[in-house]
Amino acid sequence: MTVPLSTCLQTQPSDMRQMLDHIASACKVISNAVARAALSGTQGDAGSGNIQGEEQKKLDIISNDIMLNWAGACGHFAAMASEELDSIVQCNPQGRYLLVFDPLDGSSNVDVNISVGSIFSILLAPEQTPTESDFLQAGRQQIAAGYALYGSSTMLVITTGTGVQGFTLDREIGEFVLTHPELTIPNDTREFAINASNSRFWEAPIARYIDECVAGKSGPRGENFNMRWVASMAAEVHRILIRGGVFLYPKDSAKPNGKLRLLYEANPMAMIVEQAGGASSTGQQLTLDVQPSQLHQRVPVMLGSKNEVARLIRYHE
Ligand code: P6P
Numbered sequence: 001m002t003v004p005l006s007t008c009l010q011t012q013p014s015d016m017r018q019m020l021d022h023i024a025s026a027c028k029v030i031s032n033a034v035a036r037a038a039l040s041g042t043q044g045d046a047g048s049g050n051i052q053g054e055e056q057k058k059l060d061i062i063s064n065d066i067m068l069n070w071a072g073a074c075g076h077f078a079a080m081a082s083e084e085l086d087s088i089v090q091c092n093p094q095g096r097y098l099l100v101f102d103p104l105d106g107s108s109n110v111d112v113n114i115s116v117g118s119i120f121s122i123l124l125a126p127e128q129t130p131t132e133s134d135f136l137q138a139g140r141q142q143i144a145a146g147y148a149l150y151g152s153s154t155m156l157v158i159t160t161g162t163g164v165q166g167f168t169l170d171r172e173i174g175e176f177v178l179t180h181p182e183l184t185i186p187n188d189t190r191e192f193a194i195n196a197s198n199s200r201f202w203e204a205p206i207a208r209y210i211d212e213c214v215a216g217k218s219g220p221r222g223e224n225f226n227m228r229w230v231a232s233m234a235a236e237v238h239r240i241l242i243r244g245g246v247f248l249y250p251k252d253s254a255k256p257n258g259k260l261r262l263l264y265e266a267n268p269m270a271m272i273v274e275q276a277g278g279a280s281s282t283g284q285q286l287t288l289d290v291q292p293s294q295l296h297q298r299v300p301v302m303l304g305s306k307n308e309v310a311r312l313i314r315y316h317e
Contacts, residue, residue, distance in 0.1 A: 005156070005167050005176040016144065016160060018074045019097060019122060024156055024176055026070035027118055027148035028169060030063045030103070034110060034150045043111045051086045051296055052261075059110050060084050063103035063118065071099055071120075078125035081135050081295055083264055088132050088295070097143075098123040098135055102264045105147075106232025115151035117234025121268040132295050139267035139288035146268065147234045157183065157238065159275040164241065185278035186244035189305040191226045193236045194248040201252035205283065205315035209248075233260065237269050237303070241276055246304035246312070250283065258282075258300035262292055266299050279309035283316040 005024055009017040037043045037059055046056040064084040071077065078095035081088045083102040101120040110116050122144040126134045146158035154169040156176050166180025192213050199207070213225035228245070230236055236247045251258045260266050270280035270287035280287040280303035290299060302312045 003178040004173075005178070008165060008167075008178055012160065015076050015096065019071070019076050019099075020144065020146075020158060020160075022071050022074035023067075023099075023120055023146070024167075026067045027154070027156055028174070028176075029066045029070060030118055030148065031150050031154040031169065033062050033066065034059060034104075034116060037110060050084050052083065056084065057104070057107040057110060060104050060107050063107075067101055067103045067118065067120075071101075079130040079134075081132075081263065083261060083296070088130065088135060090129065093129065096125050098125045098130060100135055100264045102261070105234055105265065106230070109230070109232050114230065115149060115232050115235040117150060117232060117238075118148040119234060119265055119268050120147070121145045121264060121271075135263060135295055136292040138291050139262075139270055142267060142271050142288075145271040147237065147272070149234045149238050151235060151238075155180075155238070157241065157272065159272050161271075161275065164272055164276045166241070180242075183241045183276050185241055185273065185276045186305055187277070187307050189240075189244035189246060189308055190223050191228060191243070191245040192248065192308075193228045193230075193239075193245060194250075195229055195231070196227070198252055198254065201254040202250065203252060205312065206248065206250045206252070209312055209315055233265055233269065237273065240273070240278070240304045244305045246302065246308040248312075249301045251300040255298070257298040259298060260301045262287075262290060262297050262299040263295065266290075266301050269301075270303060273303045277306065278304050279306040280304075281309055281313050283312065 042058045046058045048056045075092050076095050077091045077099045079088045081100040106116040144160045149155045156167045164183040167176035168179040170177045212220050216224040249260050273280050282300045
C-alpha cells in the first residue's frame with residue numbers, strides 16, 4: 001500500500017506535521033536545483049566563503065535560501081541557524097521552535113554528480129526572542145531530526161523520537177512515499193568509512209581500530225572488512241541505516257576537534273542513528289550528551305553499528 005508522507009504525519013501534532021511538511025517541500029525544491037545545476041549554470045563556486053572558512057558552492061547558497069524560505073513559511077520557527085550563515089536568523093516571534101540545518105552537506109561532490117544531502121534538527125525555542133545561546137542545546141533535547149539524500153533517488157529520512165522512517169520522492173506525483181519504515185541498523189558490521197588520507201594524523205585508538213579492520217581474517221578481528229568513503233555524511237549514514245557500518249571523522253593532530261559540526265551534522269545524525277538502534281560517540285562521550293558551547297563548533301564523530309562503536313569507545317578508554 002502506498003503511504004505518502006502526509007498520511008504518516010497525521011499522527012503528529014499539527015505544528016510538527018506542518019514543520020516537517022514544509023521541510024520536505026524545501027528538500028523537493030533543493031533536489032530539483034541539484035538535479036538541474038549543470039543545465040542552469042549553478043555548478044561551481046560562489047566566490048564566497050562561510051564562517052567555517054570553506055569555499056561556498058553556488059548551490060550551498062541557493063539551498064540555504066530555499067530552506068530558509070520554504071521551512072520558514074510554516075510559521076512555527078522563531079529562529080533558524082545554518083552552516084552557511086554566520087549568525088542566527090529571526091523568523092516568527094510567535095514560533096515555538098528553532099531550526100538548525102546544513103542545507104547542502106557534501107557539496108564538494110555536487111559538481112561531480114556524487115550524492116549530497118540536507119541535514120536538519122528541530123529544537124524548542126525559548127519564551128523570549130531567541131539568541132544564539134538558545135541554540136546551544138545538547139542533542140538529547142532535539143525533538144526531531146532528519147536528512148534528505150539527493151542520490152540515485154531523492155530520499156527523506158526523519159525521526160521524531162519514536163523510530164526512523166524513510167521516504168522516497170515519487171516525482172510522478174511529487175510526493176514523498178514511505179518506502180523504508182522503521183529503519184534499523186544491524187548491531188555488527190564488516191564495513192567502515194573513514195578518510196584514510198588522514199591516517200598520518202590519527203590518534204592511537206583510531207589507528208588501532210583501522211589497522212585491525214585492514215588486517216582482515218589473519219588479524220585480531222578474524223574477519224575481512226570493506227571500506228567506503230563518499231565524502232558526504234548523509235550518504236554514509238544512509239548506507240549504515242540500510243546495511244550497517246561505522247562512520248568515523250575523529251579528532252586528530254591536524255583537526256583537534258574533528259571536522260563535522262555538532263549542531264547540524266553530528267547531533268541530527270546521532271539522533272537518527274540512536275533511534276535506529278545504533279550508537280554515536282565522540283570517543284569520550286555519547287554525541288547526544290555533548291553540551292554545545294559555540295554555534296558552529298566541531299566535534300569528533302564515530303557512529304553506526306552499536307557493537308563497533310562500543311569497541312571504539314573501549315579503545316579510547
Ligand atoms: P573530507 C562534507 O564536507 C562533510 O562535512 C561531510 O559530509 C563528509 O563526511 C566530510 O565533510 C568529508 O570530509 O575531509 O573527506 O572532505
